Amino acid sequence: MEIEYPELNLLLQKFRANPYKIYPVFTPHTGYIKEFKVKEGDLVKGPTGKWLEKPGSPLFILEREKNTKIIRAQISGIVQNLKMEFLNKFVEAESCVLEIKHQLSQEEIISEILLSALYIIKAPETARYVLSPSLALKLEKEGIGKVKVKTGDELLIMTFMKRETPIYLSQEGDFVIYRLYFTPFQLIQKDQPLIGLCLEEKLPYLEKIVKKIKKEWPSS
Amino acid sequence: MKERVLIANRGEIALRVIEACKELGIDYVAVYTKEDEESLHVKLAEKKYRISDYKDMNDLLAVADEAKCTAIHPGYGFLSEDYRFARRVVKRERPLIFIGPSWEAIRDLGNKLFLKKLAKELNIPVIPGTTQPIFNEIEAELKAEELYETLNFQGNYNYSLMVKAAAGGGGMGIAEVRNLDELRPVFRKIRAYAKRFFGDEGVIIEAKIPYIQHVEVQILGSKHNEYVHFGTRNCTIQSLSKQKRIEIAPGFLYDRGEYGFDIKKIENEIINYSLKLAKYFKYDNVGTWEWLITPEGKYFLMEVNTRIQVENEVSAKISYVNNKQINLIKEQIRVAFGEKLTYSQQDIKFKGTSIELRLVAEDTKRGFIPLSGTITKFFWTPKPWLSVRTHVPQDKFYNIPTQFDPNLALAIIYGDSFESAKKRALEFLEDVKIEGTTSNGERLITNIEFLKEKINWLYKFIPA
Incomplete structure (x- = not known):
């Protein structure tokens, strides 16, 4: 337990001081913003996935070619930086209309910490991904957090537009598969995380930090 | 009121339309998606809007209204052959001009079965086969x-049959039948495939033509019942999935006796048949009539492309009106705004030979699979007879987006004769350098070797 990771401790301190993350809300397509359903400082709720629930609080109404669309919050939090000047104006696709200040929960903080602590394999391009068959079998048998991989091992197969390209582990060292960030054959955007790997000697320390967070933050 | 054109496309064609608009003195508006923020057409346009997708009709029309456009240029690909889009553009509350043929023409000429029926009525030869979709095995x-009997009675060699999905296209849902005993299982297979992939069980049976040349006729019509042609193009060299790789104008090699038929006569006949169909349909924009030609000089109408084509410039390079080179995109825009042609067929003169090479990042040895990655170096020596159309910047790295075709550049080469054009094309291919890595970390491969090899094949009949 002697190995120290000062950057992780620093990150943890940052989360203690400011346990928020800001999510910008973009327009999905062009159109006119007809009405804002929220004011600055309002509390909005994201979808919880419950039966018969309306998914997310309405944020604003976007009209294009006589069709209206209600844009709903995808995450719960407080509305800020609302751009009132967009009201009844034409907006382009993917312009930022408002921001939601979201308080991080215990699981979210753990995943944020893991994202910076683990060696992350990112998607090299927008495509569909599957685990390599031998690795998938191993994972099924031994479970996540136990399967070991080393340099040169085939991890994933990228499939897109009739191509199938294997992806190998290029980083030096012995790793343990700690997290999977994708479901097989789902379209993944470029640079999104796919697999989180942990150096074998780093593993006990990481588990210690996770335990610490679980004790410090209330679980939702 | 000044006309303003919305350019609903990207890449090379967007650049060409911008150029044409500038020369005509028309305003233009560009659109782009998040993959194309760095693209050249976005940098060149003064007025531009970000949209969610090039295929999103609502976004395009909303932008057209907001930017006060009077017309939409669809380019090629994306929505250019979608008759629903063309119909919506002209039939809405604030109608716009669709720079392309009428929506009826796109719908009817784009439908292969309808085209076949119409061509038969007008006595235009089409590939022998059924004109109705078949659903039943016995039928x-x-x-x-x-x-099978009529084909092998008329011809000197054995024809085989092709079983195709009526709604299919692009080489999908096609199988060959050499022996009539094989027909039933193949028919069942294709019918099941058609139902699964196109939602339509209809199957057609056609003759398979063993050796062909692929020749097309460039037509231009106006709203004042004027019709002219800009000669023929030869597009025989294609990739496995029937995408064109080398185009050459004119479509026949006049000064060589390699053909077993009278070239001038056949060329005149396919041009006249194309014009006949254009006149019958009151076709009022640019369009391409694609023909298959056999070594005996038989010819069949295959399809009509109701849009400007990638290879329009090879025809433009050899066509002169009053000693001035023609620009088909400019003509297309002019005609769409209802202007007259101002010249007739007699004023169009043809001079020289032009070859277009499509440089594509693809692995030609492994079934032409498209590659993506980063281009670190793209270099060629400028020559007076060469024009390279590309949206790849020469001064910095370029990431090939996976969402679109990996078409990198079009090289258009001009020569006084076919021999000189061929020599210059080979010279260009020796000179051009494309270097880079695939996203897998390997060396990026392009189809340059394939083009070098195939340039000597031009004007030969190849197995279909």
Whole structure:
């Protein structure tokens, strides 16, 4: 337990001081913003996935070619930086209309910490991904957090537009598969995380930090 | 009121339309998606809007309204051959001009079965086969027998049959039948495939033509019942999935006796038939009539492309009106705004030979699979007879987006004769350098070697 990771401790301190993350809300397509359903400082709720629930609080109404669309919050939090000047104006696709200040929960903080602590394999391009068959079998048998991989091992197969390209582990060292960030054959955007790997000697320390967070933050 | 054109496309064609608009003195508006923020057409346009997708009709029309556009240029690909889009553009509350043929023409000429029926009525030769979709095995067998007997009675060699999905295209849902005993299982297979992939069980049976040349006729019509042609193009060299790789104008090699038929006569006949169909349909924009030609000089109408084509410039390079080179995109825009042609067929003169090479990042040895990655170096020596159309910047790295075709550049080469054009094309291919890595970390491969090899094949009949 002697190995120290000062950057992780620093990150943890940052989360203690400011346990928020800001999510910008973009327009999905062009159109006119007809009405804002929220004011600055309002509390909005994201979808919880419950039966018969309306998914997310309405944020604003976007009209294009006589069709209206209600844009709903995808995450719960407080509305800020609302751009009132967009009201009844034409907006382009993917312009930022408002921001939601979201308080991080215990699981979210753990995943944020893991994202910076683990060696992350990112998607090299927008495509569909599957685990390599031998690795998938191993994972099924031994479970996540136990399967070991080393340099040169085939991890994933990228499939897109009739191509199938294997992806190998290029980083030096012995790793343990700690997290999977994708479901097989789902379209993944470029640079999104796919697999989180942990150096074998780093593993006990990481588990210690996770335990610490679980004790410090209330679980939702 | 000043006309303003919305350019609903990207890449090379967007650049060409911007150029044409500038020369005509028309305003233009560009659109782009998040993949194209760095693209050249976005940098060149003064007025531009970000949209969610090039295929999103609502976004395009909303932008057209907001930017006060009067017309939409669809380019090629994306929505250019979607008759629903063309119809919506002209039939809405604030109608716009669709720079392309009428929506009826796009719908009817784009439908292969309808085209076949219409061509038969006008006595235009089409590939022998059924004109109605077949759903029933027994009917298919009867039709196939009938077709097989007539074909092998007329021809000197053995024709085989092709079973195709009526709604299919792009090389999908096609199988060859060499022996009539094989027909039933193949028919069942294709019918199941068609139902699964196109939602339509209809199957057609056609003759398979063993050796062909692929020649197309460039037509231009106006709203004042004027019709002219800009000669022929030869597009025989294609990739496995039937995408064109080398185009050459004119479509026949006049000064060589390699053909077993009278070239001038056949060329005149396919041009006249194309014009006949254009006149019958009151076709009022640019369009391409694609023909298959056999070594004996038989010819069949295959399809009509109701849009400007990638290879329009090879025809433009050899066509002169009053000693001035023609620009088909400019003509297309002019005609769409209702202007007259101001010249007739007699004023169009043809001079020289032009070859277009499409440089594509693809692995030609492994079934032409498209590659993506980063281009670190793209270099060629400028020459007076060469124009390279590309949206790849020469001064910095370029990431090939996976969402679109990996078409990198079009090289258009001009020569006084076919021999000199061929020599110059080979010179260009020796000179051009494309270096880079695939996203897998390997060396990026392009189809340069394939083009070098195939340039000597031009004007030969190749197995279809």
